[in-house]
Amino acid sequence: MNITKTSSQPRARLQPGHLEDINRLSRTPLTEEQVYAFPVRLCDNEVDRDGERFSPKTLEQLAPLFVGKSGIFDHNWSAQGQAARLYRAEVAQEAGRVTRAGDPYRWLKGYAYMVRTPDNQSLIAEIEGGIKKEVSVACAVEKAACSICGAPRGEGCGHKPGEVYDGKLCYISLEEASDAYEFSFVAVPAQPGAGVVKGFSSPGREARHLKELVRGNAPCARELEALEGEARLGRKWLSSLRSDVVRLGGLADPQLDLAVLKAIAGKLEAEELLELKRVYETRAQKRYPLAVQLEYRQEPQRDHPAQEDGAFLV
Numbered sequence: 001m002n003i004t005k006t007s008s009q010p011r012a013r014l015q016p017g018h019l020e021d022i023n024r025l026s027r028t029p030l031t032e033e034q035v036y037a038f039p040v041r042l043c044d045n046e047v048d049r050d051g052e053r054f055s056p057k058t059l060e061q062l063a064p065l066f067v068g069k070s071g072i073f074d075h076n077w078s079a080q081g082q083a084a085r086l087y088r089a090e091v092a093q094e095a096g097r098v099t100r101a102g103d104p105y106r107w108l109k110g111y112a113y114m115v116r117t118p119d120n121q122s123l124i125a126e127i128e129g130g131i132k133k134e135v136s137v138a139c140a141v142e143k144a145a146c147s148i149c150g151a152p153r154g155e156g157c158g159h160k161p162g163e164v165y166d167g168k169l170c171y172i173s174l175e176e177a178s179d180a181y182e183f184s185f186v187a188v189p190a191q192p193g194a195g196v197v198k199g200f201s202s203p204g205r206e207a208r209h210l211k212e213l214v215r216g217n218a219p220c221a222r223e224l225e226a227l228e229g230e231a232r233l234g235r236k237w238l239s240s241l242r243s244d245v246v247r248l249g250g251l252a253d254p255q256l257d258l259a260v261l262k263a264i265a266g267k268l269e270a271e272e273l274l275e276l277k278r279v280y281e282t283r284a285q286k287r288y289p290l291a292v293q294l295e296y297r298q299e300p301q302r303d304h305p306a307q308e309d310g311a312f313l314v
């Protein structure tokens with residue numbers, strides 16, 4: 001177990017060995033001057049507002065899972081492609097601090113880095129200035145158990161998180177970390193002193209699907225339904241785009257094995273398909289200046305009279 005005693009998060013130069021850790025993740029070797037590295041408090045073993053906490057062992061399990069994972073900033077920065085990456089994580093302890101459950105306070109300390117660019121100077125200044133303090137983590141645990149009797153949550157053991165039984169606080173212990181996804185900076189903490197907010201998934205009674213999550217919430221259910229409808233239309237459009245690419249590919253180059261092209265098109269995303277379609281269209285047009293125009297316009301009705309993506313045909 002790696003325990004590091006830390007009382008503050010000093011702005012320091014890279015510690016020995018850290019540049020090597022960063023370079024293990026980086027595609028091209030970086031120098032100390034090229035990187036900006038900073039520590040983050042990812043999560044801890046304090047019982048939170050939901051009456052849950054990560055057990056000290058879970059924190060230990062999470063540490064290696066977070067290495068290599070990304071840290072996301074608010075929308076403005078992430079839209080510009082700015083993200084940090086964790087190159088090291090370890091469990092830290094604060095001397096003398098005890099959790100509400102009565103054991104020593106521990107937290108998962110992550111070390112993140114970014115490559116310095118002219119574009120992220122002000123973001124780095126924000127981190128330096130302590131504006132981006134709160135982070136939320138997303139990870140998966142296998143078990144959420146009652147701290148009093150060990151029963152899995154939702155099995156109705158009768159113990160209530162927040163209550164005290166024989167002098168022991170009841171809480172839900174999050175155990176057996178199975179994956180860590182990312183961390184994100186929370187612009188405004190939900191509550192002063194709320195500390196780290198966490199998001200996690202666990203089997204059992206937790207909602208596993210959006211549908212379950214919006215049950216009983218009519219406006220959200222309607223929004224999800226609308227999104228699903230849009231997604232269906234999008235999938236139809238994509239499938240019709242794939243057929244177009246295969247057909248135009250055949251016209252552009254009779255040597256092409258259409259079965260192979262079809263398999264390839266099935267794996268491509270919209271942007272790539274559009275580009276490929278443009279290329280084949282141009283090429284096919286050179287071969288059959290008139291035919292392609294006619295083919296292209298007539299094909300949908302001719303081959304698929306009741307085509308399901310009819311809505312997209314102009």
Ligand SMILES: [Zn+2]
Binds near residue numbers: 146147149151157159
């Ligand atoms: Zn219980």
